[in-house]
Amino acid sequence: MPVKSMIPCKHPGCPELVPAGEKYCAVHKVMHPEESRSAARRGYGRQWQKASKAFLEANPLCVECLKEGRYVRATVVDHIVPHRGDPKLFWDRSNWRPLCKRHHDVKTGREDSRPTYHY
Known part of the structure; x- marks a missing residue:
């Protein structure tokens, strides 16, 4: 079964790769709380x-x-x-x-x- 490719973190200038379906790496996820709050x-x-x-x-x-x-x-x-x-x-x-x-x-x-x- 094929695996989805990793994608770049959406934070400007960040080269880290994250799993498909996520937007930010662990470092930048805390800077974007609006992504996880209702x-x-x-x-x-x-x-x-x-x-x-x-x-x-x-x-x-x-x-x-x-x-x-x-x-x-x-x-x-x-x-x-x-x-x-x-x-x-x-x-x-x-x-x-x-x-x-x-x-x-x-x-x-x-x-x-x-x-x-x-x-």
């Missing part, structure tokens, strides 16, 4: 669901679509500045904006492909 453990539990629902009811249109002259319903509350686990930044409503799924996926993909690390 959404609720990352702060997106019941309290967030209620707050984000109320925010979207008050702000129903995607701000990026509005800039393009389109009226599209917002379905995601986006953190303008990624909170990276900082509860103060996570709950700061001035750091929230309504986005449609398409715009949120584009923004998040761009940020997650080139994350900022603080050592």
Whole structure:
């Protein structure tokens, strides 16, 4: 039976190989706790669901679509500045904006492909 190849660690500049299905080597796994914690453990539990629902009811249109002259319903509350686990930044409503799924996926993909690390 064939064995899956090892793949490079996803941490920028790390040459270590990890088993297929894993993203980070043992050294860098601790730097990426978001990969192993549930959404609720990352702060997106019941309290967030209620707050984000109320925010979207008050702000129903995607701000990026509005800039393009389109009226599209917002379905995601986006953190303008990624909170990276900082509860103060996570709950700061001035750091929230309504986005449609398409715009949120584009923004998040761009940020997650080139994350900022603080050592």
